[in-house]
Amino acid sequence: MNGKLVRDRVILEEAAIAELYSTSYYGRPRDGKLELTLTEAAYLLGRERISISLDKKPLNFKEFVKTASNLMEKFELKYIVYKDLRERGYYVQPSVTDFRLYPRGGHPGKTPAEYFVRVVSEREPLPLTDIMRHLETAKNVRKQIILAIVDEEGDITFYDAKKTDMEGKMREVKTNGIKEEAALLGDRVIIWDPELAHALHHGSFFGTLLHEKMLQLSLVESAYLLKKKVIKIVDGKSGKVLSFKKFAEKATRIEPIFDGKYRTYEGLRDKGQVVKTGFKFGSHFRTYEQIDSIEKLTHSKYLVHAIPGDHIFALQELSRAIRLAQSVRKRMIFAYTTDKKVQYVDIGRTKL
Template identity: 50%
Template sequence: MAGEITGRLQDGKVRVGQAAISELYEQGYFGKPSGNVLELSLVEAAYLLDRSKIKVDSEGIELDFKSFFQLSSALEKGLEIKYVVYKDLRERGYYVQPGKPDFRVYPRGGHPGKTAAEFYVFVLSERMSLPLQELVEATMLAGQMRKKLMIAIVDEESDITFYEARKKIISGRTDHNVQGGMATLLDDRVMLWDPDASRGLHKHGFFGKLVDERLQLSLVESAYLLDRGLIKLVDRSGASVDIRRLMEQARCIENDFDTKYEVYRDLRNHKLVVKTGFKFGTHFRVYKNVESLEKIQHSEYLVHTVPKDHVFLPPVLSRAVRLAHSVKKQMIFAYSDGEVKYLEIKRLRP
């Protein structure tokens, strides 16, 4: 039946007559019925044209795939990458409709009229940047509509990687309230000298690292313990160091110290155990529970702190999520807009 249906390209849409509604819409959920015509998006029309399901003419001239595709890609920004994603999802057996931000995808076995869409899809080239705020808004919008947010990133060779982004609420079960004692601020770390206090803080709450019998604490750990009154801090000359002075010195060493500390404190206050994520290239690795140092479970989360106005670059995002996945942890980005919030980004395999 190839090409019995002819659509007309006009105003960035391809319109086919009423007769096509039963074949294209009712059988395949292509397009959007509008009065007595069916409106196809350029992506849908390219897909149908390539499968010889329709013909397309523009001002009386029939367009072959190449001409239609070149024309369409000039009319609609990013058409090439949307086409790649649309085609991929269709060929996996999903019903896909144009929508906000780019597509709506129905759950397997579902279709328009029968079920609600499961995903909102956001299509992105690996070269585009993705502002955190845009991602957060899309996540919230999807959440309000009870959809999930799918991000489809098309790399320069037109391979697609799918992600899901969602708001995350995390908390743990580890209490800690152990007195530490007197510690000395060195260049970029803190040394607690007393062996008993060192063991205590390390055992309950998994603070610092024991180097022989002494505990080396990181700046962020020290700030937290100092702020909660669990250690006392002096400098090399023996002069007392308060939280304000510690924060000042820490800021000189790490310029994102404040955000990092805010997130550390929030995680600890939610009874999570927080350690450096350096080996994974993130700020923190996070445990829900550390019952004893002899049998430490693997950490559940990698948490990376980003400023509120952060802009994700797809290759960097890809690396972080891939690495977290390879060590069986969840990748979580933390930011603060007055309160600390968490965004999980994970790989999807639709």
């Protein structure tokens, strides 16, 4: 069955519709002929289901791949992913991302596609804005996004990406009506009052008890409690009471990324999450949806890392963060601020 390479498509005669489309859903019928994308054509040529000619000259597989690589950006990567998905038994068709993928047991005309698949090289920088644009496209047509990352050896790792709201179940900061001064000492804040220290730590899991009479708070925890008017903060050097603005300025000098971390921390706390440092896991925070007792601490569900809205992922860095999160049974969340609102994107490895 011979096809002709015309621009970036391979065109086959009408008989191919019954043999290739009606049974296996390759290509698209158009004007009484079957039109294949370059990836579909390469797959079928490699399986010796079709032959392909250009200007009446037959092309072998090597010649076709070289030609297709000049016609389609990232052809080699897309072919690797297309071939993998087809050999897993999926029906795959082109889409506004790279491919749309049908659920097992489904096919075009029977069920809607379930996923949009975006193909990316491990060496390719991946802007957060690209991920969010694809998520928005998928959302508009009720699809999910899969990132197919192809490494230098041609192996594929699949990641699912989705927006999440990060709703928790702990809204109220429990202080038993106590309001006391706290002191900024170096890069942390100390609450001296034992009752407030106990209430904040045991009631809402703020800070670390150095002993039962003294609570140590991180900069983001301190800023949150200051903004909520739960505590007053006094500069340990000058003895002056600090406004939220002054405290934030000092915190930013201590930690240049304080603003992004604080926005993320505040957003998570306001949504009812209990937020603690994620330093041991290589991220900014770990979060708990609910804590009933400090003594019976539940498993934290998420690792959260604050990034700027214009962040560009290095894929090895992304892979490392996700692998670590999943090795400790957590989901990896990236938080960023847009229009003064914190947004959360959940990226994790998935199996197809």
